């Protein structure tokens with residue numbers, strides 16, 4: 628089974644601050660599934676490192692007040708292309724990210740305040756019927772699939 632996964636969870640240094648953290652379950656995931664790495668923000672044309680950005684009123688605004696909504700939309704669309712190409716039904720995505728977060732994202736004030744909502748890529752994938760698994764849900768996913 629092919630599963631889409633946020634590249635930063637594989638230890639790829641694609642996060643806004645140039646970091647990435649390998650998840651502890653990586654070996655087990657690789658032994659069971661084919662993981663397809665994606666980074667919607669890079670796929671949308673943003674550089675690494677880049678300014679942190681948060682969602683506010685359906686736009687994505689960086690901490691230095693640049694509107695990067697276009698790049699986030701493009702990144703979500705490119706991510707969907709890969710999901711379709713590889714026939715992925717599941718995506719393991721980094722929690723709380725304005726692209727990859729599912730269920731909870733930061734509120735746009737850069738104060739670490741969480742609100743209900745989805746990142747742009749997670750939202751699009753969900754709309755197309757995919758199931759999103761956050762990194763804290765991987766252990767349960769491995770037990771059940």
Ligand code: SF4
Pocket residue numbers: 633634635636641642643665666667668669721724726727
């Ligand atoms: Fe990770 Fe997603 Fe952010 Fe890329 S866009 S760094 S994959 S959380």
